[in-house]
Amino acid sequence: MGNGSSSKYGGLVIQTDQAYCVSGQPVTGKIGVQINEPFPAKKLKIKVKGKEKCKWYERKSRQVQDGDEVRIEYYEDKHDEDHKIFKFEETLCEFDGDYIEPGQYMFPFNFVLPSNCPASAYYTGDEKSVGYIKYKVKASFKAEDDTPVKDIKGKCHLVVRQLAPGSHFNIRAREEVDIKKCCCCWSKGICKLECCFERNVYHSQETAKAIVNVDNSDCDADVDNVVMNLKQTVTLRTDHHTYQRTFKVLERFFKGVDDEEKLENKEIEINLAESKQPFKHHDHDDIKPLDQSESILAEYLQPTTNGKCVNIQYQLEVKCKMDDVCCIYDEPNCIIDMFLQPPWIPNFAPVQPPEGWDPQIYDTHQMSLPYQIANPGITDVHPEYAQMPQPQSQPMPPNDPQMQPYYGGAPDDHYPAPDPSTAHNQAPHYGPGMDGLMKHKEESSSGEVDSHIGSHPDAKRGEADANDIHLQMG
Numbered sequence: 279m280g281n282g283s284s285s286k287y288g289g290l291v292i293q294t295d296q297a298y299c300v301s302g303q304p305v306t307g308k309i310g311v312q313i314n315e316p317f318p319a320k321k322l323k324i325k326v327k328g329k330e331k332c333k334w335y336e337r338k339s340r341q342v343q344d345g346d347e348v349r350i351e352y353y354e355d356k357h358d359e360d361h362k363i364f365k366f367e368e369t370l371c372e373f374d375g376d377y378i379e380p381g382q383y384m385f386p387f388n389f390v391l392p393s394n395c396p397a398s399a400y401y402t403g404d405e406k407s408v409g410y411i412k413y414k415v416k417a418s419f420k421a422e423d424d425t426p427v428k429d430i431k432g433k434c435h436l437v438v439r440q441l442a443p444g445s446h447f448n449i450r451a452r453e454e455v456d457i458k459k460c461c462c463c464w465s466k467g468i469c470k471l472e473c474c475f476e477r478n479v480y481h482s483q484e485t486a487k488a489i490v491n492v493d494n495s496d497c498d499a500d501v502d503n504v505v506m507n508l509k510q511t512v513t514l515r516t517d518h519h520t521y522q523r524t525f526k527v528l529e530r531f532f533k534g535v536d537d538e539e540k541l542e543n544k545e546i547e548i549n550l551a552e553s554k555q556p557f558k559h560h561d562h563d564d565i566k567p568l569d570q571s572e573s574i575l576a577e578y579l580q581p582t583t584n585g586k587c588v589n590i591q592y593q594l595e596v597k598c599k600m601d602d603v604c605c606i607y608d609e610p611n612c613i614i615d616m617f618l619q620p621p622w623i624p625n626f627a628p629v630q631p632p633e634g635w636d637p638q639i640y641d642t643h644q645m646s647l648p649y650q651i652a653n654p655g656i657t658d659v660h661p662e663y664a665q666m667p668q669p670q671s672q673p674m675p676p677n678d679p680q681m682q683p684y685y686g687g688a689p690d691d692h693y694p695a696p697d698p699s700t701a702h703n704q705a706p707h708y709g710p711g712m713d714g715l716m717k718h719k720e721e722s723s724s725g726e727v728d729s730h731i732g733s734h735p736d737a738k739r740g741e742a743d744a745n746d747i748h749l750q751m752g
Contacts, residue, residue, distance in 0.1 A: 288313040288380075290432040292417045297623040298437035299413075302393030307434065309370070309385040309417045310631065316377040318427055319419040324370045324387060326415050326647065328363030328395060328438075332514035332587040334407035334521045359516040361587045363411075364392060370417065370643050378419065382637035385417075389645035397440035397583035398620060399590055400568065400576035401512055402558040407521055409514045409588040412572075413438050435571055440583055442479050442617040449475040451612035457499045457600060458608055466603075467497035471610035473596045478614055482579040482621045483551040488596055492534070492541040500601040501534035504541070506548050507597070508616070510579070513589040527553045527579065534599065546596070550618070553579050571623070578621040592616040 294307035309322070335354040342351045370385055401409040418431035454470040470493035480486055486508070494501055507529040514521040530548050535541040554577055568576055583590050597611035 285428060285430065287315050287317045287427065288430055290417060290419070290430050291629050292415060292432045292434045293629055294415070294434055294436065298439055298620060299391055300439045301391050301395035301397075301441055304388055304390050305415075305436065306386070306388040307415065309387065309432070310629075310635075310637065311383040311385070311419075311430070312632065313378050313380045313383070313430075316379060317419060317430065318376060318422045318425045319378055319430075320373055320376065320422075321369050322371040322373075322385065322417060322419055323367060324415065324417045324643070324645070325365070325367040326389065326413075326645065327365040328411070328413045330361045330363060330396070330409070330411040330585045330587045331359065332407075332409040332516070332521075333358035334405045334514060336405065336519075336521075357516050357519045357521070359514075359587050361585075363395065363413075363585075364648070366645065366647050368645060371640060376422070382635060384637040384639040386640070386642040387645060388642060389647050391436075391438065392648060393441070395438050395440065396585040396588070397581045398436070398438045398575065399580045399583045399585070399588055400572065401514075401555070401580055401588065401590065403512065403523060405521070407514060407523075408558075409512070411438075411583060411585050411588050435569070437575060437620055437623065439619055440581070442582075442619075445477065445479045445617075447477045449478055449614055451475065451596075451614060453610045453612055454493075455608060455610040457497055457603055459499070459603065466499040469494050469497045469499070469501065469598060469600065469610050471596070471598055471612055473612040475594065475596075475612075475614050478594075479617045479619065480550060481619045482581065485547050485549045486594055486616070487545065487547040488594075490532075490541065490544045490546055490596055492544075492598060494535050495538055495540055498537045499603065500537050501541070501598045502601055503531045503534045503599040504544065504546065505595075505597045505599055506530050506532070506546050507595050508548060508550070508553070509593045509595060511591045511593075513591075515587050515589070527555070531599075537601075548594075550579055555579060574623065575621060579618060581620045582617045592618050 289312055291310045292307065293310075294305060296305070299305045309324070311322075333356070335356050337352060338355050339350050339352050341348050370387065395413070396411055398413060399409070399411045401407070413436035415434045415436060416431065417433075418429050420429050421427040450473070452470070452472040454468050457466040457469050458464065459466055472491040472493075474489045476487040486506075488506065490504055492501055492504065507526050509524055510527045511522065511524045528548050528550065530546070532544065532546050580590050582592060592615070593613050594616040595611055595613045598609050600609050603609060
């Protein structure tokens with residue numbers, strides 16, 4: 279994505295070759311320049327920066343003396359924080375003489391993003407809360423100080439994907455609960471819930487799936503519904519204050535099972551694209567409205583991101599809604615942490631060059647952004663990011679169309695609509711039913727995960743094989 283500015287002297291457009299970038303991996307792009315009249319500048323500079331910002335208002339009350347009476351006054355206490363992730367600037371090209379001569383120029387560039395960049399995100403909520411993480415590439419010909427000429431400049435937003443800490447398929451979770459009634463004095467029997475979640479990493483326009491087995495044969499209470507929901511936890515932080523909200527952003531109900539019966543191999547799913555969270559500006563003077571490309575990203579569920587000021591996490595839950603239990607916490611449930619990637623960018627295509635475009639192409643400029651550690655005098659990577667645990671590199675699959683450079687031709691030929699079934703290196707599969715799922719000692723080395731979930735004191739967990747991989751999620 280990219281855009282630029284133009285004047286009678288000419289114009290500049292900057293654009294990356296990929297629709298989105300991945301932390302710790304290369305970013306390539308081009309700067310196209312057309313100079314119509316000699317322009318009073320010597321250098322073309324390029325700047326890459328990442329920034330996060332959060333802001334919200336907290337409603338408070340105080341006692342105010344009003345004559346002989348004391349009244350309660352309500353007011354809003356503002357909390358806001360700006361935080362620089364990194365900032366890097368250098369001269370891309372220096373010309374001879376005091377003017378840049380008319381002509382067409384192309385400046386390819388590339389750099390590697392720091393490996394601990396949090397994902398791009400845009401959030402708005404209650405209490406006029408706003409939080410975002412943005413990345414930009416800027417390029418400019420800065421006019422000499424003694425001339426009244428405006429700079430020729432352009433900018434490009436980078437959509438950054440954060441590396442997932444681990445991608446797993448066929449994640450197993452199970453819980454069994456002693457169902458109580460009448461102030462927890464009367465046991466109705468044991469209800470067992472077993473789930474196989476398809477995977478734990480999704481795009482925000484995909485469908486999350488699971489296979490569910492409910493063994494209610496030893497319980498006298500009906501399971502009214504099997505519920506699948508997605509929970510989003512948003513945390514905004516300043517130096518001294520924290521805003522945190524947990525939302526149930528999606529929920530679907532499926533038919534349950536009667537007492538003393540079983541529900542076997544029930545496939546359930548939830549469409550992540552159904553949740554829309556449009557960005558609301560809230561009339562904050564210091565927060566610029568989103569441009570068109572940012573607005574598209576802000577419409578969907580925002581990705582998992584681990585910023586210092588803006589943090590968004592997700593959990594996927596399957597739960598049995600029981601008939602007339604004492605407490606909702608007595609109902610069996612299975613939860614996994616879900617990692618959400620940014621939405622697909624529709625109709626990504628390069629800016630069309632003007633007629634007769636035949637530029638002088640310069641050598642590719644390699645910028646050296648820091649890997650993680652701050653390098654005073656060149657850039658500033660905040661210490662919090664340098665101390666973050668380093669995830670293992672996970673290159674995107676070669677069939678991911680938005681990670682491939684664009685080589686020309688019709689956009690639809692190179693950037694077709696994403697097919698969820700080909701969005702990962704390994705096609706999702708569920709396995710041979712719950713009986714087969716429990717006999718997985720030989721399969722554990724293939725990357726499958728067995729997750730035993732349950733916080734209720736009466737929950738009983740089965741013993742695991744020695745080769746099991748255990749995730750404690752939620």
